[in-house]
Amino acid sequence: MKSHNRSLGAWGERLAATFLTERGFEVLGRNIYTPYGELDLVIRQADEVVFVEVKTRASDTFGWPETALTPRKRERLLKAALYYLEQHPEFEGDWRIDVIAIRRLTGDTSPEVIWIEDVLA
Numbered sequence: 001m002k003s004h005n006r007s008l009g010a011w012g013e014r015l016a017a018t019f020l021t022e023r024g025f026e027v028l029g030r031n032i033y034t035p036y037g038e039l040d041l042v043i044r045q046a047d048e049v050v051f052v053e054v055k056t057r058a059s060d061t062f063g064w065p066e067t068a069l070t071p072r073k074r075e076r077l078l079k080a081a082l083y084y085l086e087q088h089p090e091f092e093g094d095w096r097i098d099v100i101a102i103r104r105l106t107g108d109t110s111p112e113v114i115w116i117e118d119v120l121a
Contacts, residue, residue, distance in 0.1 A: 008104070012056025013040055016100040019113055025050070036079035041100075047093035051081040053119075056102040069099055069119060078120060096120070 017027050025043040032039040041052035053069060077097050085091060096118040104111040 008056050008058055009054070012100075012102045012104075013054045015056075015102060015111065015113070016052060016054045017041055017043075019100065019115070020052070032084065034080040034083045036083055037076040039077075039080050039084060042084065044091070049085070049091045049093070049095040051077065051084070051095070051097045052100055053077055053097065054100045054102065056104065058104050074120060 013030065017030065020041070020043050021027060025045045027041060027043050028049070029042040030040070032042060039051050040054040043050045043052060053073075055069065074097075081095065081097055085095065097120050099116040099119050101114040101116065102111050103114075
């Protein structure tokens with residue numbers, strides 16, 4: 001099952017990256033490890049850096065993908081983003097943390113992609 005989850009997660013991250021680049025964002029990095037956890041995607045548009053948490057589900061058994069962003073996960077994302085910015089002083093200006101929630105249910109012809117901007121606001 002873990003292999004399936006990893007595969008599904010990687011697929012979701014690729015889909016999210018494509019979704020965002022089609023909307024004019026530049027992907028700066030994928031699966032960036034920090035002492036506080038992993039950043040799925042780091043993207044940029046103009047002077048704004050966006051840290052994207054990608055949540056992908058193949059069923060509704062464990063709820064909607066965006067509900068997996070617990071307060072603890074939000075805190076870890078914030079610490080990871082601040083660490084990344086500290087390591088990359090060249091990225092000055094605005095930044096935020098977004099979530100891309102993807103539902104790929106059995107029998108669906110295309111996945112549902114929900115983009116939630118600035119989840120810490």
